[in-house]
Amino acid sequence: MNAIITVVGSDKVGIIATVSAFLSERNINIADISQTILSGNFVMVMMVDLSKSSKDLETLKKEFVNLGDSMGVSISIMHERVFSAMHRI
Amino acid sequence: MLFTPFEIKETVDMFLRHKLDIRAITLGISLLDCSSATGTETRRRIREKLLRVAGPLVQVGRDIETEFGVPIINKRVSVTPIALVAASSDDIDYAPFAKTLDDVAKELGIDFVGGFSALVQKGFSEGDRKLIASIPHALATTDRVCASVNVASTKSGINMDAVREMGKIIKESAALTADRDGLACAKLVVFCNAPEDNPFMAGAFHGPGEGEATLNVGVSGPGVIKAALESYKGASFDEIAETIKKTAFKITRMGQLVGQEAARRLNVPFGILDLSLAPTPEVGDSVARILEEMGLEAAGTHGTTAALAMLTDMVKKGGVMASTHVGGLSGAFIPVSEDEGMVAAVRSGALTLDKLEAMTCVCSVGLDMIALPGDISASTISAIIADEMAIGMVNNKTTAVRVIPVPGKKAGDWAEFGGLLGGAPIMAIHNFSSDAFIARGGRIPAPIHSFRN
Numbered sequence: 001m002n003a004i005i006t007v008v009g010s011d012k013v014g015i016i017a018t019v020s021a022f023l024s025e026r027n028i029n030i031a032d033i034s035q036t037i038l039s040g041n042f043v044m045v046m047m048v049d050l051s052k053s054s055k056d057l058e059t060l061k062k063e064f065v066n067l068g069d070s071m072g073v074s075i076s077i078m079h080e081r082v083f084s085a086m087h088r089i
Numbered sequence: 090m091l092f093t094p095f096e097i098k099e100t101v102d103m104f105l106r107h108k109l110d111i112r113a114i115t116l117g118i119s120l121l122d123c124s125s126a127t128g129t130e131t132r133r134r135i136r137e138k139l140l141r142v143a144g145p146l147v148q149v150g151r152d153i154e155t156e157f158g159v160p161i162i163n164k165r166v167s168v169t170p171i172a173l174v175a176a177s178s179d180d181i182d183y184a185p186f187a188k189t190l191d192d193v194a195k196e197l198g199i200d201f202v203g204g205f206s207a208l209v210q211k212g213f214s215e216g217d218r219k220l221i222a223s224i225p226h227a228l229a230t231t232d233r234v235c236a237s238v239n240v241a242s243t244k245s246g247i248n249m250d251a252v253r254e255m256g257k258i259i260k261e262s263a264a265l266t267a268d269r270d271g272l273a274c275a276k277l278v279v280f281c282n283a284p285e286d287n288p289f290m291a292g293a294f295h296g297p298g299e300g301e302a303t304l305n306v307g308v309s310g311p312g313v314i315k316a317a318l319e320s321y322k323g324a325s326f327d328e329i330a331e332t333i334k335k336t337a338f339k340i341t342r343m344g345q346l347v348g349q350e351a352a353r354r355l356n357v358p359f360g361i362l363d364l365s366l367a368p369t370p371e372v373g374d375s376v377a378r379i380l381e382e383m384g385l386e387a388a389g390t391h392g393t394t395a396a397l398a399m400l401t402d403m404v405k406k407g408g409v410m411a412s413t414h415v416g417g418l419s420g421a422f423i424p425v426s427e428d429e430g431m432v433a434a435v436r437s438g439a440l441t442l443d444k445l446e447a448m449t450c451v452c453s454v455g456l457d458m459i460a461l462p463g464d465i466s467a468s469t470i471s472a473i474i475a476d477e478m479a480i481g482m483v484n485n486k487t488t489a490v491r492v493i494p495v496p497g498k499k500a501g502d503w504a505e506f507g508g509l510l511g512g513a514p515i516m517a518i519h520n521f522s523s524d525a526f527i528a529r530g531g532r533i534p535a536p537i538h539s540f541r542n
Contacts, residue, residue, distance in 0.1 A: 078158030
């Protein structure tokens with residue numbers, strides 16, 4: 001399945017590198033990536049393919065929370081279809 | 090990128106910051122084929138059917154939650170009104186049916202079961218009478234069962250005998266749970282024009298016109314609407330109406346996605362989506378605060394009915410466009426104890442029972458989760474019900490009464506119900522009798538505009 005990872009927080013060196021390395025270690029491919037500043041917050045979004053992930057989704061979510069805590073940012077992961085439903089008719 | 094960062098952040102914020110959730114996926118199950126000549130056999134069949142059909146519900150809900158990243162707060166079941174299912178049995182007390190529903194719910198991890206219900210808008214069958222008489226004991230001895238009685242409709246008028254009876258039943262239910270501030274009454278709704286596909290408790294039941302099994306979804310999210318309005322300070326009503334509608338559309342689309350997925354995995358048809366702004370006692374999850382965001386100092390002051398009317402209508406309009414089938418109640422709920430903004434409004438004196446009654450003319454249900462003085466008479470409760478039923482009957486809308494006379498407490502005291510039900514200050518009532526009015530009984534005829542044939 002395709003999922004969207006969102007990282008929100010204050011900008012600092014190495015956010016993309018750390019998250020990308022984390023994904024690569026778990027065999028998760030990044031299909032697309034984008035970043036911007038919204039209302040003063042650094043926002044990075046990644047579309048990823050979880051079909052070959054070495055970890056199940058529940059474990060991944062817990063690991064993302066820990067990773068986010070260690071970098072002082074918030075990381076969430078949601079199914080791509082939720083965004084399609086809301087923003088595309 | 091398929092989506093802009095703005096779109097993605099908007100969606101993520103809805104869930105993480107503004108408490109958007111799927112309030113419930115509710116599996117409606119017909120129990121009509123469980124009726125038999127004895128209560129014991131009927132209950133055995135009910136148990137067997139619920140375990141079979143609702144068995145996978147909780148797991149399916151959890152799987153979707155994990156996979157989609159969307160919180161599903163409750164997994165619920167609604168069943169055919171038990172008055173219909175139990176009628177053919179020789180039992181006099183129907184409380185054991187509630188016990189069976191409660192046991193199965195606990196076994197399967199289901200949060201609530203709705204359908205300890207009777208439809209008596211025009212008259213009572215024997216089964217209806219037995220069920221209504223069993224309500225206090227049934228609710229006092231179970232945890233997850235919800236009861237409802239439809240006593241009026243636009244087509245049939247108001248069954249005033251049932252209205253009189255329900256005043257007594259509410260008093261009795263409160264007395265049996267006096268140690269918990271009358272908690273049993275929080276699981277009991279009296280309806281006019283009850284929808285047969287409502288996924289929200291305590292009024293959910295699987296109507297006799299429904300199919301074998303169907304999956305209904307209840308979506309909430311008052312925090313999201315309030316957050317959307319925060320960027321429109323001073324804007325005209327045209328602009329905020331449009332904002333509410335667009336936000337409701339997005340929320341509903343998400344609910345539709347989850348509902349269809351749940352229905353597919355459970356192998357039952359998708360029934361309806363009900364987008365109802367249903368508050369919880371948490372800060373940031375309040376309908377009253379949306380009304381205040383529109384420019385009112387406190388919910389309940391002059392202008393509140395107009396604000397609520399627009400809110401309810403725009404939520405419905407956004408929802409109707411976004412789902413294949415919208416049903417249930419759809420709109421805005423205005424419970425008192427479950428909404429921290431409403432509680433604050435009662436405390437400050439801005440919101441009274443009379444104003445709440447006016448608000449029920451335009452909200453999606455009715456007088457909800459209102460704590461009343463413990464010494465209120467059964468006939469006064471019945472009179473409150475009669476007023477509310479009249480509003481529903483004449484306006485072709487669903488109205489309901491869920492009030493809790495709190496034993497041993499008086500106006501101004503605090504009543505605590507716990508969890509999602511919250512707590513509330515006890516509201517003052519009029520101290521003039523309605524005894525002779527309620528003693529009349531009989532039926533109030535259906536209004537002239539009900540004859541549309």
